[in-house]
Amino acid sequence: MSGSVERDAQGRRRARWTPWLLLAPGVLWLFWFFYLPLYSLLRMSLSTKPSRFAVPEFSWAWSNYQQAFSDYGSQFTRSFTYALAATLLALLIAYPVAYVIAFRGGRYRNILLGLVVVPFFTNFLIRTLAWKTILGDQGGVVSLLRTVGLLDANEVLLRTPIAVIGGLTYNFLPFMVLPIYVSLEKIDPKLLDAARDLYSNTWRGFRKVVLPLSLPGVFAGSLLVFIPAAGDFVNAYYLGNAKTTMIGNVVQDQFLVQNNYPVAAALSFVFIAIVMVIVAVYSRLLGTEDLT
């Protein structure tokens, strides 16, 4: 029967398995590097270990989740509060920067973009440690703030929530600047001309034309900052103190120091779940249709 062979518009044979074959690399990739590790993490989070160094055994141990919520609620709250603050700060800094580069950058546009990215060629850890020197008790920033009266003689910046949030904001700033820049750069300047022709002032033009069209960039940027910032432990470790620890610090301690893989896995799972809920709500509010 000739019906078993499909042909495309040019009359070439089309094999039925071709789409599946084309999908295979992606599906395999997802399976091996996402679903399988996720399954392994879930299984570990429901395991118990007979002794400290024994291999954990799967046993539907929901108590790990109970412990994750009851013992580490404050670290979860702190992680998401700090990440939210860092995201908002990054947005406040990144939007004007991206706007200037996109609309006023002219022939310096690439150089300006380069200046945003170049500091981030330095290692993440080194950049964070540099802030220890900048915000240090004997550093210039603290003495300046003391001189102008914003800090008391006994007040410091290092090892405070301000330092941790500042570090998070700085470290993830390019992830906010670049998507916003891309969405602003795509805006056709003729739209702004049209707004002006319709007697719109600059502010109104920005509010009615530029801002809505740049929202996909804001959406992508805020997720790119919020998610890694909430899971970060380096900034809290080096710039914070015992009262500013985030959930990443707890996971690190449970994995590396206490060898308690099941609780660490449960904490990671709870974290993933909370992030997914936040992202779902956020995408509902801001919409993702125009992200591509």
Added chain:
Amino acid sequence: MTDGVSRRRFLAGAVALGAGVGAAALLAGCGGADGSDGSLQVSNWTSYIDPGAVRRFERDTGIRVTYTEDINDNNEWFAKNRAVLARRGWIGRDSVVLDDWIANRLINRLDWAVPMRADRLTNRANLLAELADPPHDPGRRYSLPWQVGLTGIAYNRSITGRDVRTVDEFLAVDGTTAVLTEMRDTVGLVMRASGADVTRPSAAAAEPAFETLERAVADGRIDAFTGNDYVNDLATGNLAAAFAWSGDVAQITRDNPDVRFVVPESGGLIWSDNHLIPRGARRPGAATEWIDWFYDPVNAARLTAYVQYISPVQGVADELARLGGPAARLVDDPLVVPTPDLLAEVAAFGILTEDDADTMDARFAALTGA
């Protein structure tokens, strides 16, 4: 784009590239996935050996060495290697250097260390008598100390404005203070201040120390928990005082005389970093020769002159004097060549039961906010 690379050609190229990368990985695997080329594989902490030592060892013994500075933290090392060691695999190293308590775990709890080859230990007699019989390795069949250090209090006098001699004075310092993230060092030092015997530690005996620490963290009298990143902060004045390790401070004290190290009046701690041969090591004999070579006082003195910790080898002070120059001056530094009086003030933190270690680690984690 019609003049560019077609999709079909791109896919063919990508497949070829993937195959090439895979083949390269496979070839690399044939040479030993662990990077082994038959040489002795040694892991140690950063900046913990004098620069010419590996070359001189190779010349003296004919054994080729691949020396890697990839140990940053005892717990991290353990977490990284436990799965391979547990299934009796080779972790890619013949020789590692780890603290007393983790040496105890590997030797006595898990049986993950192998004994040294007694026939290759020609310089073992030079080991200081005080270190010959530690609780974690009676008779030293598995381990030999690489270097020895003290845990005490370091302070920057230009910030504190006065000397700090006790743990209580440390907790009363007007300025930023830090204690160590290593539970045994921090809790041990406060245990000594509370009068507890650290050579026979237990969770019950550590109770007063934990209470003191918990109050101090809650009151803000302890501001931070640090690894050895306290060194830079002390020198720059970001920290007024910190619980510290002698060798680290020995080095900054010479550049900045305001930074001082004291063993608290209630007593300090002494510890050693142990050379161990992990289970599955391919060249235990050569690893034994490696550590034995550093027990020759001449080689030991050169090591000490560089790392400035306390040497576990007899006769090092004489060899340091013979080396002359800055090395000879170390002979008078009690943090490098400790006096008998100083040694009388320090004690080694003993072995915890597994339950007590669990309890204390969890409580310490809560203290650090993690």
